[in-house]
Structure formats: structure tokens, C-alpha cells
Amino acid sequence: xxxxxxxxxxxxxxxxxxxxxxxxxxxxxxxxxxxxxxxxxxxxxxxxxxxxxxxxxxxxxxxxxxxxxxxxxxxxxxxxxxxxxxxxxxxxxxxxxxxxxxxxxxxxxxxxxxxxxxxxxxxxxxxxxxxxxxxxxxxxxxxxxxxxxxxxxxxxxxxxxxxxxxxxxxxxxxxxxxxxxxxxxxxxxxxxxxxxxxxxxxxxxxxxxxxxxxxxxxxxxxxxxxxxxxxxxxxxxxxxxxxxxxxxxxxxxxx
Numbered sequence: 001x002x003x004x005x006x007x008x009x010x011x012x013x014x015x016x017x018x019x020x021x022x023x024x025x026x027x028x029x030x031x032x033x034x035x036x037x038x039x040x041x042x043x044x045x046x047x048x049x050x051x052x053x054x055x056x057x058x059x060x061x062x063x064x065x066x067x068x069x070x071x072x073x074x075x076x077x078x079x080x081x082x083x084x085x086x087x088x089x090x091x092x093x094x095x096x097x098x099x100x101x102x103x104x105x106x107x108x109x110x111x112x113x114x115x116x117x118x119x120x121x122x123x124x125x126x127x128x129x130x131x132x133x134x135x136x137x138x139x140x141x142x143x144x145x146x147x148x149x150x151x152x153x154x155x156x157x158x159x160x161x162x163x164x165x166x167x168x169x170x171x172x173x174x175x176x177x178x179x180x181x182x183x184x185x186x187x188x189x190x191x192x193x194x195x196x197x198x199x200x201x202x203x204x205x206x207x208x209x210x211x212x213x214x215x216x217x218x219x220x221x222x223x224x225x226x227x228x229x230x231x232x233x234x235x236x237x238x239x240x241x242x243x244x245x246x247x248x249x250x251x252x253x254x255x
Contacts, residue, residue, distance in 0.1 A: 003036075003043035004236065005069035007060055009051045009186050012221065013076040016229040017046055032059045039236050045069065049186070053160060056186035060193040071138065072201045074190040075232050077208035077224040078158065078182040081175045082168065085154070086182065086207045089223045091146070091231055092154045093139050094203035097132045097188040098178050100159040110177065121196060132191040135200040142202060142231075145238055151231065156181040158203065160188030171211030183211065204228050204235070 008014040014035075018024060021037025021044055035046045045067050049059035060072065080086035099120065104111045112130045113120060119127040139155055146153035157180040165171045165183060174180065187203045194201035206224030 001043045002070040003045045003067055004071045004073060004239075005060075005063050005067060006044060006046045006073045006075065006232070007056060007063075007186070007190055008046070008048050008074075008076050009056070010076070011048050013225045013229070014046050014048050016226060017044075017075075017232060020233055021046075031062055034063065039233070040240070042236055042239060044236070052185050053162065053189040057189035057193050060190045061197075064193065064197050064199055069199060072190065072194050072199055073232055073235075074187055074201065074203045075225075075228045076184065076186070076205055077221055077228070078184045078205035079164065079171075079209045079211045080182045080207045081171050081180060081211050083175060084156075084181045086210075088207055088209065088218075088220050089227055090152060090154065090207045091227055092156065092158070092181055092205055092207065093142050094134050094158040094187060094191070094205075095136070095139055095155050096157045097134065097191040097203065098157060098159045098180060099130045099132065099188040099192075100161045100174060100178065100183070101163070102130055120192060123195075128192075128195065132188055132195060134191050134194075134203060138200050138202045142204065142235055145235060146231070149234065153231070154181060158187050158205070159183040161185060165211045166214035168212045174211075182207065202235070204232055 018035045024035055024037035027034045032047050047059050049055045102113055114129040119129055121128040143153055143155050159174055159178050159180045161183050191201050206228035208221045208224035209219040
């Protein structure tokens with residue numbers, strides 16, 4: 001049975017998911033430990049990979065090789081950009097991940113990998129630069145489920161950064177450059193590895209903070225990661241059921 005692989009950065013982002021598993025067991029390896037179990041008839045493997053793109057990419061590749069998953073879910077928290085319309089505790093799903101740090105900063109402005117002629121991934125005639133697409137079918141299914149359940153779920157572009165934006169000005173700069181909803185530190189790496197292996201990837205994040213002048217007193221990480229995990233559990237519970245809940249809207253536009 002091919003499992004669903006869930007990747008998070010920190011334990012808090014996986015705690016509810018691990019608790020929900022039946023017959024859960026911890027598997028320790030020299031690189032990345034996992035918690036394996038069942039949710040209904042679905043085998044689930046959960047890995048707390050560590051913070052950042054390097055940990056996320058290494059864990060995703062190693063665990064795809066080991067488990068040959070049917071789907072990879074990347075979940076956790078994110079910071080919402082100015083103008084996104086998102087508030088703390090809201091949910092968002094990625095349609096595209098943008099590797100926001102890869103490029104060159106010049107006196108004339110920022111150059112992306114396309115301008116530098118340095119593709120991150122080449123597959124046949126396709127070249128992928130800073131923008132990494134996620135499975136449209138999978139994200140649409142998530143939006144349809146949220147719509148049916150009356151849960152607000154925005155779909156749009158995410159940015160993956162190594163240095164989080166701690167000022168309003170930086171957030172506005174990245175919105176202008178990429179037209180994205182939110183930022184995180186791992187999603188682009190997970191999405192790129194999944195694309196390389198041909199595995200569907202779903203990224204669901206709860207909004208823990210707004211990208212503004214950094215003030216941790218305004219953040220609510222617990223609320224964000226709980227909302228994200230509860231939605232992932234609902235998604236998994238509905239995953240193998242027939243389409244008994246048709247979407248309320250036939251077209252779900254990106255935000």
C-alpha cells in the first residue's frame with residue numbers, strides 16, 4: 001500500500017496528525033525519523049524534517065525513495081503578505097511555489113533564474129526556474145472540500161525564503177515581485193523534489209502572522225498549525241471516498 005507522506009518543519013506542526021493515527025509506530029533511521037500509522041484505510045508516514053529548504057528537500061527525497069508515496073503533503077504555518085486578504089488563523093493552499101531567494105541582486109534590480117539562464121530543473125523540453133507548480137487537481141480537490149465544509153481556504157502563489165520578511169517594506173517588495181499570498185521556509189523545496197520524482201504535492205498552511213514590522217506578540221502559531229492539521233485530517237478522511245460531495249462552484253479561481 002502506497003502511503004501518504006506528510007512533511008512538517010517542527011513537531012508542533014505534526015502533533016495532532018500523529019495523535020490521530022491508528023497503530024502508530026516511530027521508525028528511527030540515521031537521517032530522518034518518521035511516525036507511521038493508519039488513518040482509515042490510508043497508510044500515513046509523518047516526518048518532522050527540520051526548518052528550512054535543505055532539511056525539507058533532503059527529507060522529501062529520502063522518504064520518497066524509501067516509501068514511494070502516492071501523495072506528499074507539506075503543512076505548517078506561513079506569514080501572509082500585505083493585500084492578501086488573509087488573517088491569522090486562515091488557511092491557504094499553494095498553486096505555485098516560488099523560490100524567492102534564488103537569483104542575483106544587481107544595481108539594476110533583482111534577476112531571477114530565468115534571466116540568469118539557470119533552470120532549477122530540466123525535464124524534457126520543460127525548464128523550471130523560480131516558479132514550481134503544484135498539482136492543480138490535488139489543490140482543486142482541497143478547495144472543493146473546504147467549500148463544501150464551509151471552511152475558508154485561499155488558493156494562490158506562495159514564496160519560499162531562507163530569511164523571513166520582518167518588515168512591511170520587505171513584504172510589499174516580494175508581493176510586487178511575485179504576486180504571492182504568503183511566505184514560508186520549506187514549501188518550494190518540497191514541491192521541487194516532488195516535481196522531480198513525479199509525485200503529487202499538496203501544500204496547506206495556516207496563517208500564523210502578517211508580514212509587517214516583526215512583533216511576535218501579534219503571532220499565533222498554535223492557532224495556525226492546529227487549523228492546518230485539522231484540515232489535512234479532513235482531507236485524508238475524504239481522500240478515497242467517491243465524489244459524493246460535489247463542489248458548490250464548478251470553477252475555483254486562484255486568489
